[in-house]
Amino acid sequence: MSNLLPPNHPPVPKQKIGVVLLNLGTPDGTDYWSVRRYLKEFLSDPRVIETPKWLWWPILNFFILSVRPQKAGHAYAQIWDREKNESPLRVITREQTENLARRLEGEDIVVDFAMRYGNPSTQSVLEKMQTAGCQRILLVPLYPQYSATTTATANDKAFDALRAMRWQPAVRTAPAYFDDPAYIATLGNSIRDGVAKLDFEPDLVITSYHGMPVDYLKKGDPYHCQCHKTTRLLREYLGWDKERLMVTFQSRFGPTEWLQPYTDKTLGELPKKGIKKVAILAPAFSADCIETLEEIAMGGKDTFLEAGGENYAYIPCLNASQGGMDYIETMVRRELQGWV
Numbered sequence: 001m002s003n004l005l006p007p008n009h010p011p012v013p014k015q016k017i018g019v020v021l022l023n024l025g026t027p028d029g030t031d032y033w034s035v036r037r038y039l040k041e042f043l044s045d046p047r048v049i050e051t052p053k054w055l056w057w058p059i060l061n062f063f064i065l066s067v068r069p070q071k072a073g074h075a076y077a078q079i080w081d082r083e084k085n086e087s088p089l090r091v092i093t094r095e096q097t098e099n100l101a102r103r104l105e106g107e108d109i110v111v112d113f114a115m116r117y118g119n120p121s122t123q124s125v126l127e128k129m130q131t132a133g134c135q136r137i138l139l140v141p142l143y144p145q146y147s148a149t150t151t152a153t154a155n156d157k158a159f160d161a162l163r164a165m166r167w168q169p170a171v172r173t174a175p176a177y178f179d180d181p182a183y184i185a186t187l188g189n190s191i192r193d194g195v196a197k198l199d200f201e202p203d204l205v206i207t208s209y210h211g212m213p214v215d216y217l218k219k220g221d222p223y224h225c226q227c228h229k230t231t232r233l234l235r236e237y238l239g240w241d242k243e244r245l246m247v248t249f250q251s252r253f254g255p256t257e258w259l260q261p262y263t264d265k266t267l268g269e270l271p272k273k274g275i276k277k278v279a280i281l282a283p284a285f286s287a288d289c290i291e292t293l294e295e296i297a298m299g300g301k302d303t304f305l306e307a308g309g310e311n312y313a314y315i316p317c318l319n320a321s322q323g324g325m326d327y328i329e330t331m332v333r334r335e336l337q338g339w340v
């Protein structure tokens with residue numbers, strides 16, 4: 001085709017389809033400046049912090065960014081993948097991407113991943129795809145439950161990048177999958193297998209979701225309802241009752257009220273109620289990260305055992321497991337219908 005083009009015509013690449021897995025992002029290192037750069041970008045996002053900018057800017061820059069990077073850097077250091085010198089969230093997202101690329105090989109589909117904050121940036125990945133000839137791009141925010149603080153801001157960032165393109169690709173966004181029967185079956189099987197592998201029988205299994213200010217729920221963010229629905233559907237899939245599988249919310253940030261019950265407070269109270277053997281998982285996350293590994297697998301265990309608990313086990317996220325990847329492939333193929 002290119003030899004039919006007039007002289008000085010820009011190259012026209014072969015048409016392809018792009019699939020971009022979108023996740024939150026993570027620092028490039030555990031040092032103060034790497035963590036600070038990441039937190040500054042994250043906590044300056046008005047989809048995440050809705051406090052008016054004139055009020056939030058001094059709080060963020062003079063208070064939060066002077067202490068939190070050090071504290072968070074220490075937490076990241078405890079879970080850092082030292083072999084790859086990378087945060088688990090990025091290591092796992094890359095594994096998911098490479099695995100999906102192998103599954104879609106031979107179909108002229110380019111698969112990549114991008115982060116909302118930090119690297120690889122959404123803009124750089126979309127520019128790379130456009131240059132490679134992707135005239136149709138499927139954006140896949142890897143958040144099972146929709147929230148403006150995660151899904152919407154990931155899509156916003158992608159559309160910001162498209163705004164600067166002369167030849168803009170056609171774009172689709174994959175919807176949240178909190179109630180997709182195939183997702184529920186995958187997660188349900190992972191719970192059943194995770195519990196079967198334990199050397200104790202849990203009195204209770206906790207689904208601990210990332211929290212959010214209650215105010216965002218009141219303003220219409222459906223995240224809270226979607227978390228509850230995921231757990232209700234899991235109960236139905238597993239044939240368990242309410243006493244066996246409960247919902248909590250973790251990772252509270254700042255002084256305002258967040259969704260309740262809080263995971264840490266619940267773990268501290270359960271042993272007094274006679275619940276001494278617990279398994280816990282984090283279904284708001286498609287990949288293990290600081291919030292699951294350091295806060296739940298490590299910190300949650302300390303809280304529970306110090307309060308008199310006897311056994312505590314963390315069931316990992318779906319990550320790049322066979323079941324997790326089967327689900328991502330199914331969902332991506334469904335969302336690509338009509339394009340391939």
Ligand SMILES: C=CC1=C(C)c2cc3[nH]c(cc4nc(cc5[nH]c(cc1n2)c(C)c5CCC(=O)O)C(CCC(=O)O)=C4C)c(C)c3C=C
Nearest residue numbers: 024025026027072089147149210211212253284289290291
């Ligand atoms: C400040 C408000 C925050 C809201 C609202 C929020 C929502 C939210 N976040 C996730 C997923 C992840 N969050 C992660 C880290 C993280 N989250 C916040 C704050 C809010 N999140 C902070 C400040 C941090 C950084 C770590 C810390 O300083 O505590 C991560 C992990 C990133 C990693 O590098 O491993 C994920 C993933 C969801 C699903 C969500 C929905 C309501």
Ligand SMILES: [Fe+2]
Nearest residue numbers: 024210251291
């Ligand atoms: Fe978060």
Ligand SMILES: [Fe+2]
Nearest residue numbers: 224225226228
């Ligand atoms: Fe709700």
